[in-house]
Amino acid sequence: MxxxxxxxxxxxxxxxxxxxxxxxxxxxPWSFSVASGCTLLRDPCYNKxxxxxxxxxxxxxxxxxxxxxxxxxxxxxxxxxxxLRQYDVPLHRYIALMDLQERNERLFYKLLIDNVEELLPxxxxxxxxxxCQKYGSIYRRPQGLYxxxxxxxxxxxxxxxxxxxxxxxxxxxxxxxFSIYCIRRQKRxxxxxxxxxxxxxxxxxxxxxGEKILVQFEDFANHNAFDxxxxxxxxxxxxxxxxxxTSSVVLAGLLASLKLxxxxxxxxxxxxxxxxxxxxxxxxxxxxxxxxxxxxxxxETRKKIWFVDSKGLIVSSRLQSLQHFKKPWAHEHEPVxxxxxxxxxIKPTVLxxxxxxxxxxxxxxxxxxxxxNKKPLILALSNPTAGYSSTLTGS
Numbered sequence: 195m196x197x198x199x200x201x202x203x204x205x206x207x208x209x210x211x212x213x214x215x216x217x218x219x220x221x222x223p224w225s226f227s228v229a230s231g232c233t234l235l236r237d238p239c240y241n242k243x244x245x246x247x248x249x250x251x252x253x254x255x256x257x258x259x260x261x262x263x264x265x266x267x268x269x270x271x272x273x274x275x276x277x278l279r280q281y282d283v284p285l286h287r288y289i290a291l292m293d294l295q296e297r298n299e300r301l302f303y304k305l306l307i308d309n310v311e312e313l314l315p316x317x318x319x320x321x322x323x324x325x326c327q328k329y330g331s332i333y334r335r336p337q338g339l340y341x342x343x344x345x346x347x348x349x350x351x352x353x354x355x356x357x358x359x360x361x362x363x364x365x366x367x368x369x370x371x372f373s374i375y376c377i378r379r380q381k382r383x384x385x386x387x388x389x390x391x392x393x394x395x396x397x398x399x400x401x402x403x404g405e406k407i408l409v410q411f412e413d414f415a416n417h418n419a420f421d422x423x424x425x426x427x428x429x430x431x432x433x434x435x436x437x438x439x440t441s442s443v444v445l446a447g448l449l450a451s452l453k454l455x456x457x458x459x460x461x462x463x464x465x466x467x468x469x470x471x472x473x474x475x476x477x478x479x480x481x482x483x484x485x486x487x488x489x490x491x492x493x494e495t496r497k498k499i500w501f502v503d504s505k506g507l508i509v510s511s512r513l514q515s516l517q518h519f520k521k522p523w524a525h526e527h528e529p530v531x532x533x534x535x536x537x538x539x540i541k542p543t544v545l546x547x548x549x550x551x552x553x554x555x556x557x558x559x560x561x562x563x564x565x566x567n568k569k570p571l572i573l574a575l576s577n578p579t580a581g582y583s584s585t586l587t588g589s
Contacts, residue, residue, distance in 0.1 A: 231255040238299045245270060245301075271305055278313075287316040288325050289332055296334060327374055343383055346391055350398040363408045364399055368392075370415040388418075396426055410435060419471050420519045437475035440548075444476045444573065445483060448544070455543075455569040460484045462498070465542035467533055468549030468576060469501040469508060469520050476548065477501070477523065496522055500540050504551075506531040507539070537562050547576035 234254050235241050242250075244265040251257040265273075274294065281287045291313070295302040306313055315321060325332065345352050370382065383391065399407050411422055411434045419434055426432045433439070448459065464480060466473045477499045484495040501508040501523045507530040508516065508523050516524060530536045537545065537559055545563055547555055555574050563570040 229254075232259060235259060238295065238297055241298050242267070242300060243270060243298050267301055267304055270301055271308060274301070274305060275309060284316055284321040285324050285328070285332075287313075288321045291317055292332075292334065296337075329374055341391075341395060343387070343391060346394065349391075349394050350402060353398055353402045361403045361407065363410060364403075365410045365412050366395070367412045368414055368418070370413075370418070392422065396430055400430065406431060408433060412436075416470050416517065416519065434471070434475075436471040438479075440472045440575075441475040441477075441479040444546070444575065445479050447573065448480065448571070449483075451571055455571060458487065460488050460495070460498070462543040462571075463540065464499045464544045464546065465536060465540050466499070466501045467545070467547045467554055468551070469503040469523065470548065470550075471519075472575070473501065473546070473548035474519050474523065476546065493522075497525055499523060500525065500536070500542065502530075502533050502536045507536045534559050534562060537566075541566050543567050544571045544573070546573045549576045552576065 229237050229240060231254070235256060244260060244263060245267050246254070246256060246260065247264060251260065278287050278290055281290065291302065291305075294305070306317065339352065339356050341349055341352055396409065399409060408431045409426070411419060411432065413436070414422060414434070419437060423432060423434050423437060452458065459480065464477070466477060477496070481492050481495040481499060484490070484498065485492040488495070501520065503520070505512070507527060508520055508525075509527045509529055510524050511529060513521060513524050527539070530539050533554055534556070542563070543566075545555070545559070554576070555572065560572065563572060
């Protein structure tokens with residue numbers, strides 16, 4: 195049974211009882227039907243594989259299209275976990291999991307939920323960085339909507355091609371940290387051309403999905419991420435995970451740690467390694483929380499937070515050469531080049547790594563933190579996957 199534009203059948207009955215298509219149906223002759231048979235088995239949202247019961251196989255016309263055995267989801271999960279553990283290369287596990295998602299979403303999410311600690315490193319950090327770098331090589335089939343400069347001027351039309359019509363959240367990336375997606379080989383758009391494309395996209399999603407659509411900016415380079423968040427926060431519901439999502443999780447961890455180390459958030463001095471989106475986003479939320487707790491201006495609470503980037507401690511003498519999002523963290527102090535020397539000079543109680551550079555929290559750095567504090571708090575959040583996080587988190 196097909197449902198087209200709310201009517202049962204192929205169209206609208208005319209005076210003689212015959213089906214006649216409306217003008218809209220002639221333009222978009224799509225029909226919606228209950229999936230069955232091979233169509234059902236090829237739909238990852240509803241396919242259950244061998245978990246279809248005998249009764250379901252008859253009801254959905256899949257008898258004979260599957261091997262005769264019936265395996266519950268629990269049994270399928272055990273078999274899949276056994277198979278996944280045979281792979282020695284993390285990227286191979288990632289590919290196997292993505293293949294599962296493309297054929298059986300329910301089992302994919304059950305697998306993740308039941309084995310989150312074991313599988314998270316393969317669908318997220320650190321393996322996802324390599325997967326992004328090799329996306330063109332491991333590409334299987336489209337899992338999203340692709341908008342390029344070729345679609346400029348008709349982005350709304352492209353959005354209408356997406357089969358799901360009730361959308362609440364859109365995750366969008368421009369792929370700049372990677373430049374290795376299946377993309378056209380051409381110079382990356384910047385300036386006015388880039389801004390116009392993003393602006394058309396932002397207006398199109400609102401027009402197509404409504405005022406309440408949430409747009410999550412994902413993996414935008416520093417020089418665009420802060421500007422886009424600032425530009426559209428007053429007109430759209432927007433969110434940047436690198437700037438805001440990471441910061442909320444870290445702040446929650448800091449507040450929880452106070453139960454062990456004692457005192458309040460305002461009692462601490464913070465030193466960050468890495469001053470990109472993640473680091474400055476975390477720092478700003480910490481400053482806002484201290485301001486909320488103490489009623490002090492946020493400009494004042496920022497002074498308890500210091501940064502070390504690739505050029506050393508961020509201080510006032512460097513102000514003119516700093517990117518705009520680093521400037522609020524430039525405090526009065528003599529220049530310091532190395533992290534170890536910055537720890538000795540600032541004497542932080544909390545050390546947070548948010549850099550793409552690995553092996554920086556050395557034994558000497560940790561021992562120095564321990565010598566300065568009875569209970570030092572060290573959050574090693576840096577993600578040093580080559581060519582991936584170094585662009586994401588900044589330095």
